[in-house]
Amino acid sequence: MSPDAGAALREIAFLLERQNAPTYRVRAFRRAAGIAQQREDLDRRAADGTLTDIEGIGRTTAGVISQSVRGVLPDYLAKLRAEVRAPERGGALRERLRGDCHAHSDWSDGGSTIAEMAEAARWLGHDWLALTDHSPRLRVARGLSAQRLREQLDVVAELNGRLAPFRVLTGIEVDVLADGGLDQDPELLAELDVVVASAHSELRMEAPRMTRRLIAAVSSGQVTVLGHCTGRLIGERKRAQSTFDARAVFTACREHDVAVEINSRPDRLDPPRELLRLARDLGCRFAIDSDAHAPGQLDWLANGCARAEECGIDPERVINTRAAAELLAR
Template sequence: MARRTPSGYQGRVSEDAIAALREIAFWLERQNAPTYRVRAFRRAAAVLDDVDDLDRRVERGTLTDLEGIGRTTATVIAQAHGGRTPDYLAKVRDAAEVPEHGAELRAALRGDCHTHSDWSDGGSPIAEMATTARALGHEWVALTDHSPRLTVARGLSAERLREQLDVVARLNRSLAPFRVLTGIEVDILGDGSLDQDEDLLAELDVVVASVHSDLRMASAPMTRRLVTAASNPHVDVLGHCTGRLIGDRKRPQSTFDAREVFTACRDHDVAVEINSRPDRLDPPRELMRLARDLGCEFSIDSDAHAPGQLDWLAYGCARAEECGIGPDRVRNTRQAADITG
């Protein structure tokens, strides 16, 4: 599978030091590197944006005199400014994992139904997430910041969400024909109700409903909880349904009657999310196959909280292909008008 890079970061020798710094940040985010490392490169790019004597500073070796530029970023800047691919950039490109499967499905995706911005617990502004999604070849991206109950993630109150809708409307005028779809990742409460005003949910393009609390609830009430949420007419996608975490941050999956939950998703036209985050990869393959056999549709989503994480879709596509899920069953292979209609 060919490695995908944002078209603004051409994957060639860059003569633009700012572009090199931003591309390094992109690859570090894709690798889920610590935030402080990513911020160092994004901060240096922002500092460099205001430098008008770059030739002189590179020649004299005084880049590190600028607040926000350290030895590593100064080396990247000097190498890129001299027409070389910076060594650090080459290293992070080479370290990028590319799944063996799923290339055809990945090429068919037109958008992403689950992303976050710095309005909740994401690390970047809406515009930066949108322009990176566009650079990766998307036609649209759904902005689904958290709902108010998730205070640790700065979930959006109804008032803040309405403010965000105005921001998205203005941004869409400048990005057209690319489109940011309005949305939310709304918490599924203990009784299956949703953590946001129902009338406001009706105004949104994409509603991803997810469980973030009481994940160890007994199977029967968890089943009722998920079925109730999937039966809500405003829900479009059931997000990371088992709530599991894998890798360094392990968390066991929630228990529920998957057949009953997925049947409710199918009957109420709710897509089962294939969450592509490397620390989730949710649901497990056996549940993906069950949902496939029951006739469910799917949404392969990045759950990105930073621009580089938008490229995690490749992991979900690989798993979908392994489970025999083709583009005709994947909702985000469709145009924006089909998602919002």
């Protein structure tokens, strides 16, 4: 049974994002999906070969539509589905995840609306998604001022009214400043459901200062998750990991009930396994997060689940195996 044309085009966009395909390709399919949903003449145009006369429909997207309206699984979608392989490890843990503590929208440096991110998370079977756009200091990522963040809270409240029982949790990825302070109004941070604290600058700071910086952040009483703690990048873009006293930082995380993030982005996979094992041995809790900037990237959680399993992390210590109410009761 073939999905309808709009659903097929949206799934293709999702799977392309999961593969980290170029943005222009993803947008072409997502734009075509929107057009397909609004047109009532797709059957006729598919029959007479005039789909490409519609602005925004190209040869490839027309092929997907033509096969969909005939009740045939589009070849392009079948190919992408076949390329998506279940992870050899981590699958059991992935099934236990109820949500994702770290995701971005087009309010900062993400490429999709809050609603698109939420719909994708719900489609993946999640019960909730924490929206964690950047804080104001990260101007290159269009970080949210206190005023913009308050406006976003209103948008999330309205969206939750439409998506219930699925829930978008309010949140932020707050920048950890050089002195360990947090880049947002403390009173506003206290109103949020999830606060991911991450260092994005001065990552080559000498180890003693970086240690004090991270400990100050996780000891603030306002942080839920310590994000991508070493700041490393792997793959095509490489960046060496920050150096700090990991034992001291993870001990502070444990003492202040701050989860250590297992970042699932293929270009991060942060922290390295030896640090994950250290955090495990120290009794830390963890958050397996996608750090998604597009809907398809939400499915990167499988990467983090595989690493957690490899490092022997008990699923009971992963905070996003919990329902939203249980998570917020921490």
